[in-house]
Amino acid sequence: MIITILILLAFSLLSLVFVYMAITERDLLKATAFSAGQSICYAVILQAMGAADIVMTYVAVSVGLYSALLIFVISKTERFEEVSSR
Amino acid sequence: MKRVIILISILAVTLLSSLVISFVAEITVPRSLRDLSKYYIANTIIDTASPESVAAIVWDYRGLDTVYETLVLYLAIVGGLAIFTIKGGFPRGEPMGLTELSRNATKIIVLLIATVSAAIAFHGHLTPGGGFPGGSALAVATMLIIPVYSVNILLEKGITSTKLVAIRGFALTGLGLVALLPVVKGLEIVTNQKFYPGFLNGVVISGSISLYNLLEFLAVASGFTAVALYLSIPEELYKGEVRD
């Protein structure tokens, strides 16, 4: 029982860190890596909640395919986000 | 540095607010399922001959929704491919790629992923899994082949975009047929147990659920493989087209 609670606590806080780092990062490749880390945290949370079907889909889609899609987009466009001048 | 300070303050605010809320407000955590979910779990074997209640809801209880969602998936990918269509067909080139070591390692890994994805898809009515997870796992394998072996090896092996779109069309037509066939006997659309057999030679096939899983596996895998193929076309080819 305590292990489920601890996993939920630790990985939900870790996902917050990853989300913040991913959104505020200016290098888009690094942001993609942080986003993959956030996906892994969510996958662990889902597994702790007993949703095994979702974990199978979610790991393949969110860690694998989204990262590949974003890397393709970055390789075809620009790698760095421009600094906002406001 | 400013980022780290903001991050620590956000974490502190989250922890403090949840501490305060959990002490001040009287929260009762849920300890038992809703009646609707209990119904689904209790009756899944009787109604659908599938021990997997999620697959039963996806393809039997709420089957019509999922058929329409497959249509949305088809249209979204077709819309994307329409933007990327180029004159003169798909470009071909010499196979290139990374070193021998990484190629051999990738060969083993791709074989493993393909086997596991097929197992996930074809056991979808018995164990967690199904057409959606299996198809996306197979698409991951092609996404792995493209950077290591270059896209030309896929085209040489006969995995072209035309064939993939044809497989998608076939899978979607099959889904429609499986959903529509019960209407012939005067039953409702997307009927499972009254029309399709639950057991075949003593093997559990859960009626139409295994058929749906197989076809959805083909549709999802070929769709995302087509997306990967079109994304890997070099950008120089498009520059002339945009200027025209």
Place this chain on the structure above:
Amino acid sequence: MKFVIEEFTYVLIICVLIINALISIYGIVYRRSLTKKLLSLTVLSDTVFVAIILAGFIFTYPIVPPVYSDIRGADKDFLLNHASDPLPQALVLTGIVIGLAVNALIAFGIIQVYRLTGTIDARKAVKSLLEEGVE
């Protein structure tokens, strides 16, 4: 003490999901790179999916997937008390894959915008497209 830590966990996960959603909405609205907007959109959709699963989560130990171990349904009583909710899982399962297809469409659109305007900065791209329209 047991009940306190369970309530705290429940509230903390809800708070974290709300703050994740707020951060990703900030990313969608205020970040100027179109790729960053797409990334924020994927984070927002993932957060919503986890929130939907959380709506069906029950605090029981052990918690197992809602799958029978045999076709005769021998472990029905155990599952009714210890299984997670199958209905939100079925909703999210299709949602994830459809979301990926729609985001792939958005990605194709971003690449096309870059081809036409030479930038992925949202304001510059809109300005450039508007000027072309005036001519």
